[in-house]
Amino acid sequence: xxxxxxxxxxxxxxxxxxxxxxxxxxxxxxxxxxxxxxxxxxxxxxxxxxxxxxxxxxxxxxxxxxxxxxxxxxxxxxxxxxxxxxxxxxxxxxxxxxxxxxxxxxxxxxxxxxxxxxxxxxxxxxxxxxxxxxxxxxxxxxxxxxxxxxxxxxxxxxxxxxxxxxxxxxxxxxxxxxxxxxxxxxxxxxxxxxxxxxxxxxxxxxxxxxxxxxxxxxxxxxxxxxxxxxxxxxxxxxxxxxxxxxxxxxxxxxxxxxx
Numbered sequence: 106x107x108x109x110x111x112x113x114x115x116x117x118x119x120x121x122x123x124x125x126x127x128x129x130x131x132x133x134x135x136x137x138x139x140x141x142x143x144x145x146x147x148x149x150x151x152x153x154x155x156x157x158x159x160x161x162x163x164x165x166x167x168x169x170x171x172x173x174x175x176x177x178x179x180x181x182x183x184x185x186x187x188x189x190x191x192x193x194x195x196x197x198x199x200x201x202x203x204x205x206x207x208x209x210x211x212x213x214x215x216x217x218x219x220x221x222x223x224x225x226x227x228x229x230x231x232x233x234x235x236x237x238x239x240x241x242x243x244x245x246x247x248x249x250x251x252x253x254x255x256x257x258x259x260x261x262x263x264x265x266x267x268x269x270x271x272x273x274x275x276x277x278x279x280x281x282x283x284x285x286x287x288x289x290x291x292x293x294x295x296x297x298x299x300x301x302x303x304x305x306x307x308x309x310x311x312x313x314x315x316x317x318x319x320x321x322x323x324x325x326x327x328x329x330x331x332x333x334x335x336x337x338x339x340x341x342x343x344x345x346x347x348x349x350x351x352x353x354x355x356x357x358x359x360x361x362x363x364x
Contacts, residue, residue: 107133107134107135107136109128109129109131109134110128110131110134111134112134112135112147112154112155112156112157113131113134113135113156113160114151114156114157114158114200114203115151115152116179116200116202116203117134117156117158117160117200117203120178120179120180120200121160121162121178123178124171124174124175124178126162126166129163130162130163130165130166131160131161131162131163132161132162132163132195133145133159133160133161134156134157134159134160135147135155135156135157136157144157144159144197144213144215144216144219145157145159145161146213148203148205148211148212148213148216149204149205149206149209149211150205150206151203151205151206152206153206156203156205157216158199158200158201158203158212158213158216159197159198159199159200159216160180160197160198160200161195161196161197161198162195162196162198163195163196164186164194164195164196166196167184167186167194167196169239169240171196172184172240172242172246173243173246175196175198176242176246176249176250177249179200179201179202179253180198180199180200180201181198181199181201181219181220181223181224181229181250181254182196182197182198182223182240183196183197183198183219183223183228183229183236183240184196184237184239184240185197187237197229199212199216199219199220199223201220201250201253201254201257202253202257210257210258212258214276214278214280214285214333215331215333217258217278218276218278218287220250220254221254221276223242223250224247224250224251224254226241226242226247230331231331263277263278263279263284263352263358263359263360264277264359264360265277265284265286265291265336265340265360265362266359266360266361266362267294267362268345268361268362268363268364273290273291273294274290275287275290275291275294275336276290277336277360279358283335283337284335284336284337284349284358284360285323285333285334285335285336286333286334286336286339287331287332287333288308288319288322288324288332288333288334288339289308289332291334291336291339291340292308292310292317292339292343295312295339295340295343295345295362296312296343297310297311297312297317297343298310298311298312306326307324307326307332308324308332310342312343312344317342317343318342319334319338319339319342321335321338321342322334322335322338322339322342323335323338336360337349337360340360340362344364345362345363345364346362346363346364347360347361347362347363348360348361348362348363
């Protein structure tokens with residue numbers, strides 16, 4: 106697990122230094138710590154080394170004023186200090202606008218979902234609960250977050266549509282040529298009952314008293330009980346057919362489900 110300004114994107118480093126953050130206050134950049142649930146995995150390479158859009162900072166920096174300054178500096182910050190974080194208080198933040206050596210956005214689905222949560226004043230954790238009162242974003246800050254994100258990665262419009270044409274809000278993203286989403290939300294929207302299994306650290310789903318085969322969905326744990334999986338295999342397990350269509354520019358897609 107990298108700390109300080111090791112394995113950090115130069116844009117993120119400059120932004121943190123402009124905020125007065127010193128190296129000893131940066132507790133994680135790229136890393137695979139169990140508590141991070143994969144959100145700090147390397148996304149791409151810049152100047153020959155790996156980087157992540159996520160950074161953890163010391164709780165000693167926490168304040169409403171620092172939250173506002175972080176948003177102005179291009180971050181979506183989340184203040185982790187209650188519940189399971191009571192013994193590991195810290196600021197988790199996602200830097201908006203990073204690209205790799207080829208000037209391409211490489212952000213992973215988990216951090217991307219967290220930015221979208223931030224634009225909705227949600228906490229970026231499983232369940233997507235409202236951010237606690239002390240660290241909610243103001244209307245101006247929400248506007249800044251939305252503008253920065255849309256200007257950087259406008260391909261977030263990948264969507265999954267029910268047979269009646271309504272969109273399922275399952276945080277779907279195009280990963281190369283596969284659409285993946287938050288598995289629990291999609292499965293429950295399609296009538297399945299989903300339970301978390303602490304024994305094997307995954308979810309199991311049933312529909313009409315039938316256990317669903319999710320083996321082809323490539324389920325991956327990304328945060329607490331946040332499971333991401335392939336839309337096609339999840340939908341087919343629930344008895345739906347999938348029609349896939351590229352959106353303009355090929356940077357996003359629409360997945361329509363049919364009976």
